[in-house]
Amino acid sequence: MVKIALIQLESAGSKENNLAKHQEAIVKASKQGAQIVCLQELFLTDYFCNEEKVEHFDLAEKIPGKSSDQISQLARANRIVLIASQFEKRGPGLFHNTTIVYNEEGNILGKYRKMHIPEDPGFHEKFYFTEGDLGYVAIETSYGKIGVLICWDQWFPEAVRLTALQGAKIIFFPTAIGWLPEEKERLGFSQHNAWETVQKGHGVANGCFIAAVNRVGKEKGTQFWGQSFVSNPYGEIIAKASPDNEEILICEVDLKEIDDFRKIWPFYRDRRLDSYTKITKRWIDA
Numbered sequence: 542m543v544k545i546a547l548i549q550l551e552s553a554g555s556k557e558n559n560l561a562k563h564q565e566a567i568v569k570a571s572k573q574g575a576q577i578v579c580l581q582e583l584f585l586t587d588y589f590c591n592e593e594k595v596e597h598f599d600l601a602e603k604i605p606g607k608s609s610d611q612i613s614q615l616a617r618a619n620r621i622v623l624i625a626s627q628f629e630k631r632g633p634g635l636f637h638n639t640t641i642v643y644n645e646e647g648n649i650l651g652k653y654r655k656m657h658i659p660e661d662p663g664f665h666e667k668f669y670f671t672e673g674d675l676g677y678v679a680i681e682t683s684y685g686k687i688g689v690l691i692c693w694d695q696w697f698p699e700a701v702r703l704t705a706l707q708g709a710k711i712i713f714f715p716t717a718i719g720w721l722p723e724e725k726e727r728l729g730f731s732q733h734n735a736w737e738t739v740q741k742g743h744g745v746a747n748g749c750f751i752a753a754v755n756r757v758g759k760e761k762g763t764q765f766w767g768q769s770f771v772s773n774p775y776g777e778i779i780a781k782a783s784p785d786n787e788e789i790l791i792c793e794v795d796l797k798e799i800d801d802f803r804k805i806w807p808f809y810r811d812r813r814l815d816s817y818t819k820i821t822k823r824w825i826d827a
């Protein structure tokens with residue numbers, strides 16, 4: 542049994558304010574027995590990718606650096622595994638959307654750089670982020686292997702499969718997704734339903750737990766839809782936050798369910814590897 546916490550908050554603006562706000566939530570989660578705590582995508586700042594401004598690059602930091610050191614101290618002080626997303630400055634003109642996993646001593650266990658980078662109205666991430674080059678990772682923790690993917694990665698079954706094949710039992714998705722004002726009335730329900738459904742499906746196809754944490758609140762017109770959730774290998778939601786409120790979503794998961802599920806539905810056994818060779822093509826012409 543592993544108790545996880547998803548921290549769903551509104552941005553407080555500055556890095557200092559956001560760090561303080563998340564520190565308070567992390568302490569509360571730890572006191573409630575959380576062993577793994579996951580923060581939302583780019584939790585230290587507003588979601589700056591809704592516009593293209595060169596000055597936003599100043600928000601990026603080296604890892605290790607000042608903010609990652611502070612996050613490390615939070616993990617150590619609260620004796621938790623902490624999953625935290627940052628805007629990484631890797632080198633001159635080279636930036637990534639990166640998530641770090643820290644252990645209970647505050648040491649970095651592993652790093653994941655967002656692989657799929659969107660470019661859509663309100664989500665101009667290609668302006669800021671270089672595609673990840675670390676591949677898909679399963680990171681060993683005190684509670685077994687976990688995987689980390691980030692937001693837009695949620696839509697790609699190949700990413701989840703390659704993460705799960707390395708032994709990840711829980712796959713965490715730090716996220717910043719919401720409705721644009723011109724779309725919500727017409728497409729709002731359908732967009733959220735698709736987001737939730739595809740992730741639950743990943744959990745079924747791979748026989749693992751999914752933990753998606755999203756932010757809430759409005760930022761420059763975008764209304765983030767919250768509704769952070771945890772689903773089990775059957776795709777059943779076992780914990781879910783509201784669409785509007787800041788919440789610490791606590792959920793206990795039984796990792797034994799994964800073995801039980803895979804004995805009944807042995808999808809990995811029956812995969813036809815010889816038939817998948819064309820999956821690396823962009824498109825298959827008739």
